[in-house]
Amino acid sequence: MIISPERSDFSTIFNILGKLLLALAGFMLLPLAVAWGHGEISPFWDFLLSFFLAASAGLALVILFPLREEISWIHAFFTVSMGWLVFSLFGAVPLYLSGHFLCFLDAWFESMSGFATTGLVLIQDLDHLSYAHNMWRHLTMFIGGQGIILASLSILTKARPVAVGFYMGEGRQEKILPNVIGTARFIWKVSFVYLLLGVTVFSAILMGKGLDPLKAVYHGLWLFFAAFDTGGFAPQAQNIAYYHSPVLEAATVVFMMLGAFNFNLHFWVWLKNKREIYRNFEVRIFLLTLFSLAALLYFSLKGMSNLGLFRTGFYQLISAHTGCGFTNVSSAELPLFPSLGLIAVIFAMMIGGGVCSTTGAIKIMRVGIILKSLLSEIKRWMMPFKSVYRDRIHHLQDVILSDKRVREAYVYFSLFLMSYIGGAVVGVMNGYPLVLSLFESVSAAANVGLSVGITAPSMPAVMKVVYILQMWTGRLEFLSIFVAIGFLVSYFKR
Amino acid sequence: MNMRGQRGKWVILIAAAGVLWGVPRCEAGRSLRNVSAAPEEFHRTQVTIQGEAIGEPLKTVEGFWVNLSSEGAHLSAWVKDREAVDKIVHWGRYGMRGDRVEVTGVFYRKCPVHHTSGIHVQSLRVRERGGRVFHPVSARKKTGTRAAAIICLTFFLIYLIKERNRRRQAKDMS
Numbered sequence: 243m244i245i246s247p248e249r250s251d252f253s254t255i256f257n258i259l260g261k262l263l264l265a266l267a268g269f270m271l272l273p274l275a276v277a278w279g280h281g282e283i284s285p286f287w288d289f290l291l292s293f294f295l296a297a298s299a300g301l302a303l304v305i306l307f308p309l310r311e312e313i314s315w316i317h318a319f320f321t322v323s324m325g326w327l328v329f330s331l332f333g334a335v336p337l338y339l340s341g342h343f344l345c346f347l348d349a350w351f352e353s354m355s356g357f358a359t360t361g362l363v364l365i366q367d368l369d370h371l372s373y374a375h376n377m378w379r380h381l382t383m384f385i386g387g388q389g390i391i392l393a394s395l396s397i398l399t400k401a402r403p404v405a406v407g408f409y410m411g412e413g414r415q416e417k418i419l420p421n422v423i424g425t426a427r428f429i430w431k432v433s434f435v436y437l438l439l440g441v442t443v444f445s446a447i448l449m450g451k452g453l454d455p456l457k458a459v460y461h462g463l464w465l466f467f468a469a470f471d472t473g474g475f476a477p478q479a480q481n482i483a484y485y486h487s488p489v490l491e492a493a494t495v496v497f498m499m500l501g502a503f504n505f506n507l508h509f510w511v512w513l514k515n516k517r518e519i520y521r522n523f524e525v526r527i528f529l530l531t532l533f534s535l536a537a538l539l540y541f542s543l544k545g546m547s548n549l550g551l552f553r554t555g556f557y558q559l560i561s562a563h564t565g566c567g568f569t570n571v572s573s574a575e576l577p578l579f580p581s582l583g584l585i586a587v588i589f590a591m592m593i594g595g596g597v598c599s600t601t602g603a604i605k606i607m608r609v610g611i612i613l614k615s616l617l618s619e620i621k622r623w624m625m626p627f628k629s630v631y632r633d634r635i636h637h638l639q640d641v642i643l644s645d646k647r648v649r650e651a652y653v654y655f656s657l658f659l660m661s662y663i664g665g666a667v668v669g670v671m672n673g674y675p676l677v678l679s680l681f682e683s684v685s686a687a688a689n690v691g692l693s694v695g696i697t698a699p700s701m702p703a704v705m706k707v708v709y710i711l712q713m714w715t716g717r718l719e720f721l722s723i724f725v726a727i728g729f730l731v732s733y734f735k736r
Numbered sequence: 737m738n739m740r741g742q743r744g745k746w747v748i749l750i751a752a753a754g755v756l757w758g759v760p761r762c763e764a765g766r767s768l769r770n771v772s773a774a775p776e777e778f779h780r781t782q783v784t785i786q787g788e789a790i791g792e793p794l795k796t797v798e799g800f801w802v803n804l805s806s807e808g809a810h811l812s813a814w815v816k817d818r819e820a821v822d823k824i825v826h827w828g829r830y831g832m833r834g835d836r837v838e839v840t841g842v843f844y845r846k847c848p849v850h851h852t853s854g855i856h857v858q859s860l861r862v863r864e865r866g867g868r869v870f871h872p873v874s875a876r877k878k879t880g881t882r883a884a885a886i887i888c889l890t891f892f893l894i895y896l897i898k899e900r901n902r903r904r905q906a907k908d909m910s
Contacts, residue, residue: 282830282831283871283873284871284872284873287873287877287878287881288877290881290885291877291880291881291884294881294884294885294887294888295884297888297891297892298884298887298888298891301888301891301892301894301895302891304895305891305894305895305898308898339877366808367808369790369791369805369828369829370828370829370830370832370833370869371830372830372831373830450795451794451795452792452793452794452795452800453792454792457792478790478791478803479790479805479810480803480810480812483812483852484791484794484803485794486794486796486801486812486850486852486854487794488851546846546851547848547851549851550846550851553851553852554846554851570852571852571853572772572775572810572853574772574773574774574775575775575845575853578775578776
């Protein structure tokens with residue numbers, strides 16, 4: 243039997259959405275303060291207007307739709323899927339008001355790209371963007387990377403009984419602590435420790451490059467948001483290439499990898515057993531895929547010096563694998579990569595990082611499980627007919643690879659593959675070459691942000707909408723959106 | 737005489753063709769957008785481009801990187817001399833239009849020294865001074881903000897009243 247929502251359920255959903263909008267308005271106070279502090283008059287008005295709009299909409303929803311019942315799983319799935327749409331739409335308002343976008347659709351694209359930690363950009367003249375707007379662009383990645391709902395969960399006490407519904411709905415499959423609120427708080431604590439470390443390191447490097455101290459701190463903060471939350475935005479149009487610093491590139495690699503690893507692994511390494519890092523299944527699969535793809539890239543870029551290989555090849559590869567999207571080559575240069583190199587980067591984007599991390603894509607755990615299940619199948623065929631064979635993986639503890647887990651991995655793998663191919667087909671239909679269309683589609687659906695130049699304000703509106711949908715569904719891993727649609731269908735079918 | 741005249745015509749014709757062939761190529765080499773869009777074509781060739789100086793000069797061991805922007809395209813120029821960089825007074829950022837500079841140098845898609853793309857500058861000239869850019873706030877934006885503020889405060893008051901009533905009712909019930 244399928245659970246069907248009642249009319250009163252929608253009242254609860256709108257009430258939670260209203261509260262989330264109030265939280266969004268609260269987040270806007272930070273860029274508002276930055277605009278005020280720097281005397282950026284026009285951006286100050288942009289954020290003031292956006293703040294009042296988000297707060298008004300939030301209050302209207304809370305007043306019109308009072309919370310009459312306990313929050314349940316139905317509400318959780320609806321809220322998560324709608325919450326991301328609402329956040330991206332209202333988050334686009336200050337961006338649009340900045341005057342750096344051709345139309346509201348472009349601003350919405352940028353906002354969704356930020357919240358979904360993708361990093362594809364449609365902004366124009368980024369080099370002349372205010373501190374306040376840049377703060378907002380990067381803050382969207384931090385909010386999105388940590389989980390919008392998760393961010394609000396830490397303060398929403400009434401949602402505690404179904405907190406796990408919100409948590410799972412945002413594409414996270416593992417709890418770190420028995421209590422989800424505790425898990426959310428642990429993730430925030432870890433993030434703030436890394437934030438302090440990251441901002442210090444990045445700022446020091448940037449000051450060495452000649453940026454004035456305040457600007458260096460701002461850029462350090464934004465680059466940290468982009469690296470650790472695997473977002474890929476940068477405050478300058480040339481992305482990481484602007485800084486011309488191999489040292490900075492190496493430092494961003496470290497934080498991209500920290501962001502791409504499972505938060506559970508951070509927890510174990512920090513508080514339980516440091517040796518877990520050597521035994522962990524995800525880490526091993528990550529190293530396996532990374533070195534295999536690096537070998538492909540090495541053969542395609544043969545003849546370059548070691549530093550050239552790192553800066554041109556490995557940097558794009560690690561950025562793709564961690565789902566960050568930082569790049570030190572221009573979008574005109576990326577398509578000039580040899581085909582084998584492009585394929586390596588596309589595969590890296592498709593795989594992504596760890597489950598329960600800030601990355602999107604299929605995830606290394608699922609790829610590992612699929613590889614393991616293939617090997618198991620071969621072994622089974624080689625064994626006596628009646629023998630029973632159970633495979634294990636080590637992820638924090640020894641886990642038997644159950645059929646349910648394997649099936650889940652295949653389901654997600656298929657869903658992502660359909661999304662990657664679907665986006666590529668739309669690209670081809672709009673006249674772009676196949677490989678480049680596939681590259682851009684995978685980049686959007688896997689929330690990476692590397693671009694071969696297709697993503698531009700001049701691209702057809704239909705492709706902007708498709709990429710927005712890909713970023714949204716990819717970030718939430720389809721599940722909560724499909725469940726919400728299923729509930730809606732069952733409601734109208736009654 | 738006739739033969740000599742014919743030969744002369746051919747020489748002029750070939751020279752004119754050469755010039756006509758060279759002009760677009762030379763023009764292309766003068767546009768930052770063209771060079772950044774086709775890095776392979778201009779690899780290891782001398783180019784002269786113009787663009788707005790962006791951000792700040794970025795130090796390296798033996799020189800400075802100057803990032804240039806024009807028509808939405810970007811290129812970096814590596815300058816050895818501090819004096820040349822000092823000619824640039826305004827650097828593009830929010831509220832500031834950077835100086836428009838012309839650089840001549842060899843463009844590398846992958847430079848053997850820095851392993852990134854950029855121009856190794858031989859000469860740098862400031863073509864046009866930048867300056868402050870004002871961003872006025874439109875009257876519509878101000879009116880919209882005031883209206884949104886009034887709506888927001890009204891909703892907030894309604895919310896407070898409703899909350900007070902709800903608490904009072906809950907207290908009466910208990």
